[in-house]
Amino acid sequence: MGAVAGCSTPAPKEMVSGDAAKAVYVAPGQYDEFYAFLSGGFSGQVTVYALPSGRLLKTIPVFSQFPENGYGYNEETKPMLETTFGTVPWDDTHHAELSQTNAVPDGRWLFINGNNTPRVARIDLTRFETEEILQIPNAAGGHASPFTTANSEYIVSATRFSVPIPNADVPIESYKEHFKGTLSFIKADVPGKMDIAFQLLMPGYNYDLGHAGKGPSDGWFFFTTYNTEQAYTKLELNASKNDKDYIAAVNWKLAERCVKDGKAKAFPSRYAHNYMDPDSRQAMVEFKTSVQMLEPAACPGVVYLLPTPKSPHGVDIDPSGEYIVGGGKLATVIPVHSATKIKAAIAAKAFDGDIGGIPVLKYEATIAGEVQKPGLGPLHTEFDGKGNAYTTMFISSEVVKWKLGTWEVLDRAPTYYSPGHLMIPGGDSKQPWGKYLLAMNKITKDRYLPTGGELAQSAQLYDISGDKMKLILDFPTQGEPHYAQALPASILKDKQVKFFSLANNKSPWVTRSEAEGGITRKGKAVHIKMMAIRSHFAPDNLEGVEVGDSVFFHVTNVEQDWDILHGFAVLGMNTAELIMQPGETRTLVWIPQAPGVYPFYCTDFCSALHQEMQGYVRVSAKGANVPLKANISAKAATQLSRMNAVPKPMDHQHGAAGGK
């Protein structure tokens, strides 16, 4: 029994059948079948894994600085982390969400939320890069986010914590009087133009998760609530008293009309919108000042509350759009609401009172069925497109397969240990690719060679193509693999950007050839324009820099070839390296503290003569007045003098280089 002695679950070896290795083996040089995007949880990033092999392909930095490629450190990407709280170099990513067309993942973008300082981000899936981040005002903890509507018209963000809105200095005991929730609908269908379309002002509960309807529930968005007790201390006890909390059903198409008809109010709210300019590859920041705030009473019929046992966590819609599954983490059953019955109950006014003008529907009137004795601690459900649902059980540490419509439990498989979300490629969409299931586990304990007090969290892959789930792979993850989305590799692999066109590089500091390199001074700011190519920098000897100057190294990788990267680092700098993709310009700022000669070098092993790819900056004392000097080759100097002989429409800020 070995590895899990003392544990009541069977030893892992017994759980894995002999053909598991074959099921996940992808031969050297072969591609996997799926891309999987795992949120990094408290790493603040997104990781990309290949399935079924479980190979890590990439970390995409989003909300956290990433010294490995300089994201959030270099001048071009620092603005992505701006907020009204100043620069926030970290967040807690939770839910990866692929953009959709007709309720099917389409591979345009991946959205991801920042849970702490509420933000949503868009990752472009032709470049696997964060290209846009929007801050969410009037919110605290953007947990139910960034779930999408069927055509990614909107993504949402619901506040986890209710807070005074607008936030203000009030006694915490005045919770019931002053604290409110908001549900934000974010226009998301145009890259670079994300904005809050409207916010819905809600009762002061905690909001947990959400999902858009489709088919018979199209036009609706569902959010779970807990703490309908409105407790503000010791929530584990005080927010677990009510037998039922609610799923809030929002008619977002009606909300849209109400906003259009002027029923929302302009609500002063400051928030940041950061986006990457596609041509200069320089991030921009704009601060917005107002949102449209819609109160449910001003738009009757916009929200209904569905009583749901008990402290529901996930709310998951089946592929047909008919069934709305609540993951009541303290419930003994899995309750499933029916879209058809919800509409009928609304028409028949089958209400159980109202809360602040929001009608509460009768539980019996909306419920389609309950899965009995599913296990302990149901959290999240996804679907295989063949009429089956799969729910994670946190407390009993298992995945439970059950049948839609009959609600009978068909199979259970242990997880190691305590799964939060699970993921089936497309498993929250209209057309799941129901071949694999990934359970994302919070506790790893004895699964891998131990590494001190902190162990990697893990993901476990199951083959769900047959009647019985089969565990076939177990792999460690970065941060917390909170949630994931996946889609067939064929949708993405042939549309990858392999390099950036140097001709189209609109960075004001681009250096396309040696002749364009150089050094200039403006007060205490010294700008160095430099190019990188296998296997040298040009210029590579720089003089005239003084202690206390702000030295800007603008380095352009002039390669026009896939996967040929260069890096840049200088001795004693107080920031991370630069990594330049082919055709890209990146900028590092350095304030030298003492006179001397400082080497710099290429950090990304680029060629056989990579170790020769280096240079020196001479730093002189303040006021030394050493002339500015940037060496360039004789050939480049000739080019430069020829270029300078031609009249130019505008000043290109050429370096005062070489021969001058």
Ligand SMILES: [Cu+2]
């Ligand atoms: Cu290099």
